[in-house]
Structures are given as structure tokens and as C-alpha cells.
Amino acid sequence: MDKLQIRAAGPLTGDVTISGAKNAALPILMATVLADDEMRIGNVPALRDVNTSCQLLRQLGAEVSELKQGVVAIRPQSIDQYVAPYDLVKTMRASIMILGPLLAKFGRADVSLPGGCAIGARPVNLHIHGLQQMGADVVVEEGYIKARVDGRLKGATILMDMVSVTGTENLMMAAALADGVTVIENAAREPEVVDLANCLNAMGADVRGAGSDTLEIHGVERLSGIHYDVMPDRIETGTYLVAAAATRGRIVCRRAAPETMDAVLLKLEEAGAVIERGEDWISLDMQGKQPKAVDVKTAPHPAFPTDMQAQFCALNVVAEGVSRVTETIFENRFMHIPELQRMGASVDLEGNTAMIKGGARLTGAQVMATDLRASACLVIAGLVAEGTTTVDRIYHLDRGYEQIEAKMAGLGADVTRVS
Numbered sequence: 001m002d003k004l005q006i007r008a009a010g011p012l013t014g015d016v017t018i019s020g021a022k023n024a025a026l027p028i029l030m031a032t033v034l035a036d037d038e039m040r041i042g043n044v045p046a047l048r049d050v051n052t053s054c055q056l057l058r059q060l061g062a063e064v065s066e067l068k069q070g071v072v073a074i075r076p077q078s079i080d081q082y083v084a085p086y087d088l089v090k091t092m093r094a095s096i097m098i099l100g101p102l103l104a105k106f107g108r109a110d111v112s113l114p115g116g117c118a119i120g121a122r123p124v125n126l127h128i129h130g131l132q133q134m135g136a137d138v139v140v141e142e143g144y145i146k147a148r149v150d151g152r153l154k155g156a157t158i159l160m161d162m163v164s165v166t167g168t169e170n171l172m173m174a175a176a177l178a179d180g181v182t183v184i185e186n187a188a189r190e191p192e193v194v195d196l197a198n199c200l201n202a203m204g205a206d207v208r209g210a211g212s213d214t215l216e217i218h219g220v221e222r223l224s225g226i227h228y229d230v231m232p233d234r235i236e237t238g239t240y241l242v243a244a245a246a247t248r249g250r251i252v253c254r255r256a257a258p259e260t261m262d263a264v265l266l267k268l269e270e271a272g273a274v275i276e277r278g279e280d281w282i283s284l285d286m287q288g289k290q291p292k293a294v295d296v297k298t299a300p301h302p303a304f305p306t307d308m309q310a311q312f313c314a315l316n317v318v319a320e321g322v323s324r325v326t327e328t329i330f331e332n333r334f335m336h337i338p339e340l341q342r343m344g345a346s347v348d349l350e351g352n353t354a355m356i357k358g359g360a361r362l363t364g365a366q367v368m369a370t371d372l373r374a375s376a377c378l379v380i381a382g383l384v385a386e387g388t389t390t391v392d393r394i395y396h397l398d399r400g401y402e403q404i405e406a407k408m409a410g411l412g413a414d415v416t417r418v419s
């Protein structure tokens, strides 16, 4: 199993090119099922989850090209299977987003229940309930969600009990081909939801209100194949910016989407970073100074994203001062804390809050990645620790960071992959 070895190499400096967003690419790949002809998706990151999605589409019978220079072509016309099996779904929770498109287009879908994962239980009751409100017959049997509808789904008014990103996306995709108008209230406002809505609209859908908490989707009878480029990854961008801040560095993120990152950029400024931004770039300069500790509380967009919480824990551990990091989205998203403690971090966990005493002198250790962003947190800690840090189980990292060693090397970091 691959591991990453990290040795401190001073402040990160230079330019890094940001990849397409995992969390936008995955729903958009699932949305290709809805099209009547070929879809070409660009700016697709070469990630394990993207491979899994392509494998899933192939399993359904779609013709899927190899990913070349960020472009994948998908011909959904040959789909003749409607089952997302456990073996694929267990490796990628986002597979649940095949449920809405398959059901809307073909009237049937059997999708394995994703089950819990390291960061929490992550139920999918809101996805199921919304489809039932649109007239689907849904049962959970033998570990599978089995959904059927005779003819088209029907437009409905759906109030989401909680803000759910993939829940909103699943129902938006289903509603795109439904008969009538669907209103989704308390919808997620994440930029990736907007990117999916833009893609659907370019295919001929009529989705209104994306980016607000109320979506109105006027169902259409057919959607066509188009070329669509996925938005830049705001979490990857944030991760490199935090890594630069922790090492007192100075970097520029190219092909980024600054307008999607307000909460994170504000926190970095509070930590003492000088941030500048253009249309598609963000620069960060710590001017050689130690970062200041910042309090963080995660919440749905536009508040601070849970997918950046672990990276800010690493920053706060080496920053000046004390901080509180509160996680409100997932019940078990502090698996990185015990690993940071093994490297010398001073952190007390009290319920959903980490109380962090900054200024730690971290030392390299063997640590275990338990989920995607926890892995990124440990890489950042390794960049400032004395000695060698070995991060095990980096298959988590490969779900979300394209060519992390090469990108880190381009910024002067000493990060190598060992088998």
C-alpha cells in the first residue's frame, strides 16, 4: 500500500495549478445518464473517485472514454443496466447520486446503501424521501435502495429537513426530467450545486434559483448532450493555501475560483496572510511570519466548509495563540486529532469542539490517514514537522487530490510516494 513521506523543506513558494472540483465532477458525471446523446466533460480531475464513477457508468452500459487531458466522453444511449452494486458504492459514497438520474430517465434504479464512513453515519433518508414525494415507489431491501416509477416522476414541493449537498443534487437531477415543477426548499447553496445546475441548464433543463436556498425546477422531456467544463476545486485550493500559510510561505493558485472561497480566505486573512485575488487566481503571502490562531465553526455554504476543517486544525496547531475549532456537520470528523497529537500537537477534544493550543514544535511520526481531509491535514503537519512524517493509507488522499506530490514539489516541498 502506498505511503507519503514528508520532510520539512521551508516555506512553500511558487505557483500551483488547481484541478477541476471533485465534488462538482462527480454529480456532473452522474448527470450524463440524463442526456439523449454524447456528453463531453472537461476539466475533470484524474482522481480515484472519478475512475470509480466512470466504472459505474460503464457497468450500467454507457460507453465511457479514457480520461485524456481532463476530458471524458460519455455515450449514455447504450445504458441497459440499472444497478449500482455494493462493491462500487462502498468505495465512493457519491455513487448515491446515480439514483435520481437513473430513476428519472429509466423509471428504475437499484443502488446499494452507502453505509457509514469514518466521518459519520451519513444517512440518505432525505434523498429517498424526496423521490417518494415525486411519486417514486422506494423500498430498502437486502442493502439496496430499490426505486421504481411508472412513466415520469411528478414535480413536487420538497422541504429538506437538513441542508444536504448530494441530496439537493440528486433531487435536482431527478426533477430535471420530471413532469411539472419541483420546488426544493432549504436547498444546499454550495458552488458545486450551482455548477451542476449550470450544466443541466446547458443540457436544456430549466433549473432556477441555484445558489439560493430555494430551487425551482421546471421539468423538461429530454436533455441533450453538450460539452461542459467542471469548476475549479475550492477545497484543493484552500488546502494549498493553508499549507503555504503553515509554512510561512508565498504562493499563487492558478485556475482557481476565488468567488467561491470567501469564508476560507477571510479566515486566512485573520491568520495574518496577505491575500490578493484576480478573476481566476489567488495569492497568499505570509511575509515570513508565524500564522495567528483562528477560531473556526463549520456550517453549510456560504459559511466555513467542513471539508476545510482538518486543514485549519493543522494550521492552528503551529499558529500563535489558542483556538476553538467546532464541527457542526459531521459527528465524527476529528480523526486527525489523535494523529496530530502523535506529532506533538496540544489539543483537547470536548464534544464537537477541538481546543487547540498553538505554537507546538511538531516532530515527524508514522501517522494514519483515516479520511480524505484528515489526510490533507497530516500532510500539512508533515511540512512543518522536524524529521520525517510517513502518512499511511493515502488511498483516501487519492480520492480528492490530483498529483499531490508533483504539485507540492512544484512549491518546493519534499513529499514522496513510497510503495
Ligand SMILES: CC(=O)N[C@H]1[C@@H](OP(=O)(O)OP(=O)(O)OC[C@H]2O[C@@H](n3ccc(=O)[nH]c3=O)[C@H](O)[C@@H]2O)O[C@H](CO)[C@@H](O)[C@@H]1O
Binding pocket: 023, 026, 094, 120, 121, 122, 123, 124, 125, 126, 127, 162, 163, 164, 165, 166, 167, 192, 306, 307, 329, 330, 331
Ligand atoms: C460528493 C460530495 O459533494 N461530498 C460533499 C457533500 O457530502 P454529502 O452530500 O454526503 O453531505 P450532506 O450535505 O448530505 O450532509 C450534511 C449533513 O446532513 C446529514 N444528512 C444528509 C443526507 C440525508 O439524507 N440525511 C442526513 O441526515 C448528514 O449526515 C450530515 O450531517 O457535502 C458535505 C458537506 O458539505 C461535504 O463534506 C462532502 O465533501
Ligand SMILES: C=C(OP(=O)(O)O)C(=O)O
Binding pocket: 023, 093, 094, 307, 372, 373, 400
Ligand atoms: C467528505 C468528502 O467527500 P465525500 O462526500 O466524497 O466522502 C470530502 O470531499 O471531503
